[in-house]
């Protein structure tokens with residue numbers, strides 16, 4: 282398809298929208314003189330505070346209040362809860378002064394577009410570095426997530442397409458199995474996770490299972506529907522030509538149902554990608570979900586935003602890949 | 615059952631259950647026989663059950679009672695010995711025109727090489743004037759072109775029994791004439807037995823050995839089988855000069871206009887003479903078929 286005036290116009294409009302979005306973002310986040318400073322903590326600093334028993338919410342609250350690591354550490358050492366500190370008259374009563382703007386690590390509440398872009402550029406320039414469990418490149422994290430999705434989704438395809446075929450061909454099977462499908466389909470991935478972790482024990486396999494169990498249903502239902510609604514006329518052609526069982530399935534039913542099956546695949550891969558990010562936040566360790574959670578823990582809002590954006594782009598790419606298959610099997614009736 | 619007939623239909627009835635109503639008896643106790651190599655056209659008003667009878671002969675539909683016998687054996691299901699041209703073309707939309715025909719030829723001759731199958735299929739596409747459209751998908755074709763692909767597919771099967779449901783309905787007069795001639799040529803060579811449904815009286819006279827006339831449904835019957843006594847080979851332009859032509863034609867039109875209704879025993883006022891299918895050719899062209907029929911009777 283060559284770019285027409287239409288596509289050019291929509292591209293221009295899209296750029297305009299993007300420009301407006303960036304401008305509003307910038308206008309809302311540009312640092313002002315009265316802003317409180319928020320300090321950035323490194324992984325080790327967070328680990329030290331954790332060791333002293335400071336809760337994450339407290340840590341974020343004090344950082345928001347403009348304290349630096351030194352002061353947080355002192356607070357943690359004192360072993361007071363936040364209520365106790367509040368009752369004693371707040372952090373000022375303990376002699377802590379808010380740091381003023383102007384130091385190197387200081388940043389405003391929410392990163393500006395420029396900050397996010399430069400952090401994003403850094404992350405994308407070196408995506409595969411590996412400095413231990415809590416510091417891996419975004420490319421590596423992405424690879425972990427994609428691997429899980431590929432396995433879970435692949436398993437779903439292997440199960441759903443043959444089973445959907447059987448259910449589509451046989452009223453008996455579809456009516457017998459539909460109640461189970463209807464009940465299992467609306468269960469949230471977060472509800473499956475604990476059960477999976479308990480029974481499977483292994484976190485990696487649990488996340489793959491959860492992807493499987495959540496993405497199998499749309500694919501199953503679409504395959505079944507596609508097979509069950511193959512036009513009677515086309516089946517009649519096969520019957521008059523005395524096609525065998527397998528020829529009938531492969532030459533008539535499969536090509537006729539393929540577009541519907543691919544629509545199911547699109548829905549399924551989308552669900553897989555949603556599920557994996559949520560699952561990785563729960564199980565931790567590796568992957569995009571864990572990465573987002575980890576950046577949030579360290580209050581690295583800028584790299585968190587980059588990660589969120591990458592999740593969106595990769596989801597789009599996955600959909601686009603399935604779209605290729607969809608285009609290959611599409612027919613106009 | 616011992617019989618000299620190639621196709622034998624005995625006391626055939628077909629009912630369709632209707633929700634919250636008495637079941638619909640489409641046709642009731644229909645009996646006829648067809649000789650090997652005979653060309654039969656079936657004429658009747660829309661909805662009288664022509665397609666349903668053909669589907670029973672094709673083995674795609676089970677009769678409610680009675681039997682349909684092909685070559686001494688009861689028709690139990692569809693098969694390659696019965697080629698079908700469907701009323702709604704029924705092409706596989708994901709295959710090209712050529713592949714649609716090749717698919718059928720390949721099923722008929724599993725032992726043939728791909729080249730052989732292609733050549734045979736191409737030959738029949740040429741015959742219906744679609745050589746140039748081989749690589750197109752059905753949705754890129756006009757209605758008449760689709761119909762011709764369906765015809766090519768059925769011809770290419772060279773089955774002993776050829777069943778056609780209004781195969782030339784969507785064609786213009788010129789294409790229709792050409793394909794009718796091709797059909798007669800193929801039929802002359804292969805000596806297939808043909809059962810064809812049509813609404814075109816002139817087409818029926820040109821092609822058939824006998825014409826089955828069906829009464830209106832429900833409970834339709836094959837009321838008559840009209841012998842077409844005009845000798846073969848027939849030419850479209852010449853048969854009209856045959857002394858029997860208008861006798862037969864008037865008889866057919868008269869049947870469609872009034873007797874199909876009377877004989878069906880259907881309730882008065884349900885079908886009128888004006889229900890004559892609009893595509894039924896009228897000859898001479900400026901004479902109202904209803905008046906014509908009245909004059910003759």
Ligand SMILES: Nc1ncnc2c1ncn2[C@@H]1O[C@H](COP(=O)(O)OP(=O)(O)OP(=O)(O)O)[C@@H](O)[C@H]1O
Nearest residue numbers: 630638640659660661662663664665666667701831
């Ligand atoms: N599957 C079905 N279920 C219920 N009724 C049906 C079914 N198929 C056909 N009929 C009914 O049977 C009757 C005959 O249908 P059929 O298609 O055989 O008519 P036809 O003579 O071929 O008409 P036309 O000339 O318009 O093609 C119609 O009244 C139709 O409503």
Ligand SMILES: [Mg+2]
Nearest residue numbers: 664665701779
């Ligand atoms: Mg019909």
